[in-house]
Amino acid sequence: SAVISQKPSRDICQRGTSLTIQCQVDSQVTMMFWYRQQPGQSLTLIATANQGSEATYESGFVIDKFPISRPNLTFSTLTVSNMSPEDSSIYLCSAYLAGGPHEQFFGPGTRLTVL
Amino acid sequence: AQSVAQPEDQVNVAEGNPLTVKCTYSVSGNPYLFWYVQYPNRGLQFLLKYITGDNLVKGSYGFEAEFNKSQTSFHLKKPSALVSDSALYFCAVRDLASGYSTLTFGKGTMLLVSP
Numbered sequence: 577s578a579v580i581s582q583k584p585s586r587d588i589c590q591r592g593t594s595l596t597i598q599c600q601v602d603s604q605v606t607m608m609f610w611y612r613q614q615p616g617q618s619l620t621l622i623a624t625a626n627q628g629s630e631a632t633y634e635s636g637f638v639i640d641k642f643p644i645s646r647p648n649l650t651f652s653t654l655t656v657s658n659m660s661p662e663d664s665s666i667y668l669c670s671a672y673l674a675g676g677p678h679e680q681f682f683g684p685g686t687r688l689t690v691l
Numbered sequence: 692a693q694s695v696a697q698p699e700d701q702v703n704v705a706e707g708n709p710l711t712v713k714c715t716y717s718v719s720g721n722p723y724l725f726w727y728v729q730y731p732n733r734g735l736q737f738l739l740k741y742i743t744g745d746n747l748v749k750g751s752y753g754f755e756a757e758f759n760k761s762q763t764s765f766h767l768k769k770p771s772a773l774v775s776d777s778a779l780y781f782c783a784v785r786d787l788a789s790g791y792s793t794l795t796f797g798k799g800t801m802l803l804v805s806p
Contacts, residue, residue: 618797618799
């Protein structure tokens with residue numbers, strides 16, 4: 577299994593500012609993912625972050641708004657840029673172990689409120 | 692494309708009664724199926740998975756799920772519900788044959804177990 581931690585756990589931000597969320601995995605993983613979960617909703621994939629290459633973004637999400645870094649096999653960051661109240665959500669980091677038991681592991685989430 | 696449907700927004704059961712949370716899926720190849728649970732203000736916790744083999748899979752906290760290929764279903768069940776089972780449940784699928792690497796989630800079903 578893998579244990580995933582995220583920082584910060586929650587934040588309240590002003591519109592127009594940016595927030596960087598950190599994700600740390602206790603095992604080396606090939607693929608990491610960032611999801612958004614709006615209140616009472618399901619999870620929506622933002623992007624897939626591979627080490628050593630550009631992140632792959634899902635439809636509706638762009639790099640300028642959600643830049644992602646993946647400097648090594650255990651760490652990734654997601655930045656929410658130029659925030660608006662519509663960005664208020666829970667942001668979840670996830671990963672699975674290649675060659676492992678197939679399930680994806682999730683971090684506890686970062687609860688973002690934009691005023 | 693892969694997709695998951697959870698037809699019920701909410702399921703209500705009395706403590707001690709059996710519970711079922713429904714899930715159907717659509718994939719182009721063979722499905723990898725998962726159930727996750729989310730407690731309030733928490734991340735997602737893995738419950739169980741179907742990869743191959745027996746159609747009835749057992750998971751954490753006494754939950755089980757039955758894979759039915761002809762009905763493309765993967766319903767979550769528990770013989771005797773507990774109040775502490777009250778949470779949001781997500782069904783998810785991954786179809787590696789399509790080359791899609793991550794999970795697609797259903798919209799979630801809120802389970803409420805009354806004392």
